[in-house]
Amino acid sequence: MPVLSGRCHCGNLRFEFETRHTPETLPLRTCQCSFCRSHGALAATDPQGRVVITAGDPEALQRYRFGLGITDFLLCARCGVYLAAVAEIEGRCYASLNANALERRAELRQEPQPISYDGESAEQRRARRAQVWTPAEVITGAH
Ligand SMILES: [Zn+2]
Known part of the structure; x- marks a missing residue:
């Protein structure tokens, strides 16, 4: 599968996203929660x-939690960029990426x-993410 690369502004945080999508076909969502709105995610x-993040x-690497407390929002403590959200579900890690961090974001x-996810329970949220989010791995001290 092709790989789409992404990074925070200073390059401390990076991701390599294997996907069948190109930037042109990648489906995008604007979550309406206050965190995502304030970051323009x-x-x-x-x-x-x-x-792989x-x-x-x-x-x-700053991990920020709020709300149900079941998600780590990954931010760079140096440049402030929000890169991705990750959650562990039944022992497996899943991520939602901030597409604005893609190197090919212009495409x-x-x-x-x-989309608004208000009113979801923790269980509903985990079930949805296990279906929709990207299987992920977070590696620290990697480059
Ligand atoms: Zn950074």
Whole structure:
């Protein structure tokens, strides 16, 4: 599968996203929660893909939790970029990427679909993510 690369502004956090999509066909969502709205995040996932997220300096990988507390929002503590959200579901890691961090973000074409997940229980949220999010691995101290 082709690989789409992404990184935070300073390059400390990176991802390599294996997906059947190109930037032109990648479905995009704008989550309406206050966190995603304040970051202007564009969510992208591919349940048939795979992503490896790496942090060169683990000290500068900031994990932020709010709400149900079942998601780690990964931010770079150096440059402030929000890179991805990750969650562990039944022992497996899944991610939703911020497509604005893609190196090829200028090629994104899909109209983002606004979605609100308010009112979901933790169980509903895990079940949805296990279907829709991208199987992921987070590696620290990698580059
Ligand atoms: Zn950074």
